[in-house]
Amino acid sequence: MAESNRPIIRACDLVYRAEETAMADGREFQVILDGMSFEVHRGEVFGIMGMSGAGKTSVLRLLMGLVQPTSGDIEVLGRSIIGLPEYELNRIREQMGMCFQYAALLDSMTVADNVAFALRRRSHLSRQEIERKVEEHLERVGMSGTGNQMPAELSGGMKKRVGIARALITEPQVILYDEPSAGLDPIMASVIDNLIVGLRDEFGMTSVVVTHEVEELFGISDRVMMIYQGKVVACDTPEALRGTDNPYVQQFVRGQAHGPIAV
Numbered sequence: 001m002a003e004s005n006r007p008i009i010r011a012c013d014l015v016y017r018a019e020e021t022a023m024a025d026g027r028e029f030q031v032i033l034d035g036m037s038f039e040v041h042r043g044e045v046f047g048i049m050g051m052s053g054a055g056k057t058s059v060l061r062l063l064m065g066l067v068q069p070t071s072g073d074i075e076v077l078g079r080s081i082i083g084l085p086e087y088e089l090n091r092i093r094e095q096m097g098m099c100f101q102y103a104a105l106l107d108s109m110t111v112a113d114n115v116a117f118a119l120r121r122r123s124h125l126s127r128q129e130i131e132r133k134v135e136e137h138l139e140r141v142g143m144s145g146t147g148n149q150m151p152a153e154l155s156g157g158m159k160k161r162v163g164i165a166r167a168l169i170t171e172p173q174v175i176l177y178d179e180p181s182a183g184l185d186p187i188m189a190s191v192i193d194n195l196i197v198g199l200r201d202e203f204g205m206t207s208v209v210v211t212h213e214v215e216e217l218f219g220i221s222d223r224v225m226m227i228y229q230g231k232v233v234a235c236d237t238p239e240a241l242r243g244t245d246n247p248y249v250q251q252f253v254r255g256q257a258h259g260p261i262a263v
């Protein structure tokens with residue numbers, strides 16, 4: 001298959017169980033993902049939605065190779081990442097950016113040092129070039145001029161935006177966003193949404209966006225996958241999902257308390 005037609009990410013029959021020492025019902029593990037398959041195409045914004053605790057963050061952690069699935073396969077950029085040694089995983093991760101749900105900045109470093117971190121490790125750019133890139137990326141997320149501040153001086157939403165700048169600065173091929181606009185005001189949320197869509201339209205960047213904000217996700221995604229109880233319930237364009245008669249999707253999209261999804 002031509003490289004450009006090949007899915008940038010393929011997950012095949014993913015099962016992910018977390019060991020539990022004290023499950024109330026006596027089980028020794030919790031099934032988080034229970035046989036999920038999906039593909040992310042090059043250059044698309046791929047949304048993942050599901051209830052809190054559905055396993056959205058777990059999917060992203062698996063795609064980054066931060067945790068290993070119990071079974072199943074994950075291909076990233078045409079290569080299986082299961083069982084790869086850390087140094088090979090790191091080479092694949094260099095092509096991926098991750099925006100963590102809670103920003104995960106290094107508290108002892110300034111904003112600028114946090115954003116520059118991966119560039120300093122991976123590239124041979126001069127100090128001035130790195131400074132210029134850092135400021136350019138801070139500006140993209142509306143955080144211009146904050147480079148000298150410490151993370152503790154920032155609000156939750158500001159930290160989140162710095163986390164996005166940090167993930168973008170190495171110009172990865174695919175970027176994974178975990179709840180990118182949670183905790184942001186509506187204006188900043190649309191700045192981030194426009195950024196995600198703009199990176200696709202201008203540079204063909206692939207994004208995987210996890211959120212339970214349905215309207216936001218439908219507004220930016222080319223396709224959206226819904227997960228429930230560790231399985232894919234639906235995966236289609238926002239228009240198709242709006243019109244579907246799938247009762248799980250309907251209940252979630254309309255935010256109804258009654259329906260097949262147990263609340």
Ligand SMILES: Nc1ncnc2c1ncn2[C@@H]1O[C@H](COP(=O)(O)OP(=O)(O)OP(=O)(O)O)[C@@H](O)[C@H]1O
Pocket residue numbers: 018019030032050051052053054055056057058059101212
């Ligand atoms: N390492 C782990 N050990 C035990 N349980 C885990 C582990 N990682 C995740 N879980 C459990 O897996 C389930 C899914 O968690 P996950 O963080 O992926 O959900 P989520 O969809 O991102 O939720 P939210 O919308 O609240 O962020 C939860 O029940 C969580 O408690």
Ligand SMILES: [Mg+2]
Pocket residue numbers: 056057058101178
């Ligand atoms: Mg999560």
